[in-house]
Amino acid sequence: MEIFVCVKRVPDTSENEIEVNSDGTDIERDDLVYSVNEWDNYAVEEAIQIRDKVGGSVVVAAVGDEESEEVIRREMAMGVDKGVLLSDDIFEKADGKGIANILKAEIEKGSYDLILTGAQAEAGAAQVGGMLAAMLDIPYASLVNYIEVLDDKKLKVGREIEGGNQEMSEIDLPCVLSIQTGINEPRYVGIRGIRKVASMEIPVHGSGDLGLDDSTAGEAGAKVKRLNYFVPDLGEGAEILEGSDDEIIDKLIELLKAKGGVK
């Protein structure tokens, strides 16, 4: 099975406090820790497990600047066969549809049976996988937390739906699946693993290589444009308990007792 996995380099929300910069044009990017988008990491692991079971190869691609190379290399160290960086100044500020269009152009240069994305990334849109499938005119399933290869034309997939239930379907290949966290346990990648793939070449494909139209490939073609970032005024929020640890604990116990939280 030839598998293509889309990954993204994102600020790691578990490692950073995300704050809006002074003029609201961006988040504060100084000292941010970046990593591979968590969902994508599960997608790569799943791709590797499928390949190891039924044969084939796994290609990982990211749309981004040259910094995204480290993320691609990290995923390659998990056991991916090939990485490719889709990078061009003109791609900056592309919207979700623009990103899907860039990925589509790269995918059409090859021949893939299965395309995986993470279910969502830092902006929480959960959009690129579904758009990509529609553009390629192949079937799609989102929030996938189970994959079983039935034969070379069909998969059985489970989607995570409300209430922790799972919706099982059969889906024809080729298809696009967006992967939910928890589908597997992504393997650990150490420094040694990354060193092993340090010399592997990661080709860079720009707008011209992909045959894209520069007048629609980036911001110019975007129908959805972010105007600013802000911190909403959501009223008072929680009463934050202050004081020494002892004082806070006493106050908290008092409150919990009053509300029936201590039996």
Next chain:
Amino acid sequence: MKNIFAYITHKNGVAEDSALEMAAAAKRINPDSQATAIIAGSGPDLDAVCNEMASSYKEAWKLENEAFAYPNAELIRKALINVLPKGEILLMPHDTFGMDLGPGLSIKLDAAFVADVVDFEGSDGDLMKIVRQEYSGMVSSHVNCDISSGAVANVRPGAFQPDESKSANGQVIDKSGEIGDISAKRKFIEIVEAEVGDVDITKSDVLVSIGRGIEDEDNIEIAQELADAIGAVVSCSRPIVDAKWLEKSRQVGTSGQTVKPKVYMALGISGSFQHLGGIKGSPFMVAINKNPKAPIFQVADVGVVADILDFIPGLTEKIEGA
């Protein structure tokens, strides 16, 4: 002005709460709008939902087909492409069905797509201004959406106060004849119900709920000791289940259990909307998190800014000693 449509999801003959929230959302886009509900399904359940929606929407478009008994997004997409007029605005809930349907549908309609909308701030000509959240709710953003060729907007469940006025006096219109060919390459097999765990977190009045801040499987003991001391049960957010540290049945959230405790202690939980969506009945909520910007502090009653690994053992000790 664009017409506004809302795709209604429903279960057992009853529309989801998002149905009336979208009626309110449509008024936020345009106060004068008369939105149309679109309801797909089959049998008496479908009729019940259509009739229900006609009191809140000017028109309730009924799409009846046996294949819609279980709504597969691929089938519904094909039907909507045939039924929807070109260039209008379609709302749907940003739930597991909307995420499956919205993005691809927007491509096929050549319409703009915006996901997980938490508010609309009107529209100016062909630009619709919306509010979203990014980075797990840590920051918000304003987004302009060019609706000149239409738009699909996935609306966050719970973000809009439902329009309960039921004053639309609308009518049900059967559009089943326009559904067209709905052969699909994805076929529904079955729903596998969530496994029932050894502990039923939905039955407990007090929950000690842990998230990423617990950092390590071995530290769960710290939360369990607190729970034992106050007579609570340990529940958790999604990352703890993903890491396989606790069973899925312990997970609170839209993709886990819906709980209705009297007291909810959120320990090291950032407070994503998916997690908060599983907490009903407005419990007294205590949030303890080392990140003062964690969204959980916006919804909690009482907060403590502290590393739970340092703070909780002291709290437990004091309660046990009391």
